């Protein structure tokens with residue numbers, strides 16, 4: 397029998413990269429309600445999976461995390477608990493679970509490493525989501541210890557790319573900025589950016605995350621999560637400048653300092669992934685942004701976030 401890998405969040409930023417790939421089965425919301433234990437048990441017992449890439453989550457950017465704390469906590473706890481437990485019950489031996497860079501403490505020594513996830517409270521802006529994700533790390537470690545399963549987690553830094561949610565208020569920063577720039581250009585209005593533009597982030601292209609995750613699934617087997625990161629910091633202002641250039645926006649840019657900046661920095665240590673894959677070539681951000689923007693402009697009418705679809709139902 398051919399060995400199949402289940403990918404949850406199959407329409408999302410990470411999961412959609414596995415669509416149509418040989419031996420991969422991608423599930424979106426339409427296939428199974430992962431918040432519901434019975435729905436997950438029913439769907440997962442209908443097929444035999446050799447491995448699971450668990451990329452589904454209720455996600456959003458800074459706005460979404462601040463506006464929907466209750467939903468982000470509840471849904472992520474339920475989704476992770478159900479998927480990981482049902483994978484165990486249906487005898488899946490190998491699973492990769494997605495954590496997020498926001499799991500790290502706010503007040504911690506830099507760079508962030510796999511060792512310091514639980515060493516203090518996360519930043520208040522996304523604490524509900526962060527604690528729900530931290531519990532997935534606990535669940536994975538517990539299952540490894542008690543059941544001896546090859547379950548593990550990855551911690552990507554800020555992911556961007558096609559198939560994200562481009563909602564202006566609640567989306568991740570890159571798709572929100574692309575969508576805002578598009579509207580400003582099309583309507584001849586100023587482009588308004590949240591915060592000061594000074595915060596630094598490490599952006600990683602979704603296609604790179606998918607490639608690295610596939611490697612992790614087949615080759616990594618440790619209690620500690622593994623950070624997926626370029627470890628190259630870039631300011632929000634620099635990202636805005638690139639988007640403006642690629643989208644050929646000539647209008648006025650305004651900075652709304654009444655909007656939150658979030659954490660100032662979250663520099664990560666990528667030495668573990670570098671150690672295992674020293675020759676991995678990360679996509680340069682300008683190239684990744686260009687591809688994402690080109691896809692956005694071509695598919696504007698049919699993508700998430702451009703037609704008032706709510707972030708509340710999005711998946712990673």
Ligand code: GFB
Nearest residue numbers: 457458496498522554568569572589590591595656657658
């Ligand atoms: O929160 P953050 O790491 O990314 O950083 P996501 C967003 C930065 O971009 C902040 C600024 O400094 C914001 O002030 N910014 C400027 C904007 N304009 C905008 C805008 O229109 N939308 C957004 N969202 N930010 C997530 C976390 O958020 O990052 C998630 O909240 C997750 O929990 C992910 O960990 C990695 O806004 O993309």
